[in-house]
Amino acid sequence: MQNVYLAATSATPEVDFRFDAHRLSLKGESYPENAQAFYGPLLDAASAYLAGSRGADIRIDVQLAYFNSSSTKLLMSLFELFNQAALSGNHVVVNWFHDEEDDTILEFGEEIAEDYPALELLTQALV
Amino acid sequence: MGLTAFHRFQDLAREENVVFYYSGYFSQAVVSAMGDALRQRLNSCDATNVTRRKLFSVFVEMAQNVVHYSADPLTASDDADHELRRGAMWVGECDKHFYVVCANPIAREAQPKLLAKLEPLRSMTLDEIKQRYKEKLRCEGEAGSKGAGLGFLTVARDASEPIEFDFVDEPDSATTLFYLKATL
Numbered sequence: 001m002q003n004v005y006l007a008a009t010s011a012t013p014e015v016d017f018r019f020d021a022h023r024l025s026l027k028g029e030s031y032p033e034n035a036q037a038f039y040g041p042l043l044d045a046a047s048a049y050l051a052g053s054r055g056a057d058i059r060i061d062v063q064l065a066y067f068n069s070s071s072t073k074l075l076m077s078l079f080e081l082f083n084q085a086a087l088s089g090n091h092v093v094v095n096w097f098h099d100e101e102d103d104t105i106l107e108f109g110e111e112i113a114e115d116y117p118a119l120e121l122l123t124q125a126l127v
Numbered sequence: 128m129g130l131t132a133f134h135r136f137q138d139l140a141r142e143e144n145v146v147f148y149y150s151g152y153f154s155q156a157v158v159s160a161m162g163d164a165l166r167q168r169l170n171s172c173d174a175t176n177v178t179r180r181k182l183f184s185v186f187v188e189m190a191q192n193v194v195h196y197s198a199d200p201l202t203a204s205d206d207a208d209h210e211l212r213r214g215a216m217w218v219g220e221c222d223k224h225f226y227v228v229c230a231n232p233i234a235r236e237a238q239p240k241l242l243a244k245l246e247p248l249r250s251m252t253l254d255e256i257k258q259r260y261k262e263k264l265r266c267e268g269e270a271g272s273k274g275a276g277l278g279f280l281t282v283a284r285d286a287s288e289p290i291e292f293d294f295v296d297e298p299d300s301a302t303t304l305f306y307l308k309a310t311l
Contacts, residue, residue, distance in 0.1 A: 033155035069277035
């Protein structure tokens with residue numbers, strides 16, 4: 001399985017998916033013109049990785065300071081994939097980082113936890 | 128145009144505390160360059176991180192709306208990427224609140240549908256807006272939307288007052304000018 005690394009741009013986050021170590025990270029801001037075009041290949045890569053994963057301890061670190069409305073739906077799709085993986089025998093921890101004052105980002109993390117209860121989602125305030 | 132006209136324009140912008148004004152074609156590159164400039168400007172004021180993020184959010188949603196939906200495209204209308212469409216945007220400050228105003232032409236027949244989307248947002252409480260947002264997040268994308276169909280809800284959620292909008296018909300053309308304003 002090929003790892004995926006994309007450097008951050010002004011409108012897209014740094015993507016560091018180290019599938020061989022079961023460590024994934026998204027960091028930065030997300031407001032690409034076409035969110036589907038950006039996240040589609042990442043969803044495909046994650047699907048391919050998860051197709052062969054059983055009993056893995058997967059950790060996903062998400063530190064997004066801002067994401068636009070079209071990115072939100074694709075982020076949900078990503079967590080849906082990992083929720084399925086958690087239901088089929090993997091242990092998935094999501095570290096959801098947010099500015100300590102920023103309720104919107106925190107609440108979105110809580111939405112994910114509510115919708116995808118098989119994920120162990122830990123909200124972490126950045127001081 | 129004489130330089131005096133430009134002076135008048137500048138003076139008015141100063142009086143109205145305009146942080147910046149842009150009129151012309153919008154592309155993703157323009158949006159992110161304006162976003163960077165806006166951010167630099169916000170770094171030198173005493174707004175909180177949350178206000179900055181909300182202002183940035185409203186700015187991006189409105190500007191990307193122009194990129195995706197303005198009825199005056201330079202690019203082919205079936206391009207999903209690298210779009211370039213005409214609009215105008217203004218970020219200002221009034222009574223210690225930032226606001227964003229945006230204008231772009233829309234097809235005249237698109238007005239009733241847009242009105243039906245926007246009008247309810249004006250009377251909803253923040254909790255109702257958040258609830259609607261959650262419902263939308265979980266449902267299938269709507270026809271004609273190039274994103275999640277969450278743009279106006281996001282603007283309404285991040286604004287501190289009800290959003291304002293207006294439609295001004297452009298005679299001699301098939302378009303109406305759509306104005307949207309959000310105060311942070």
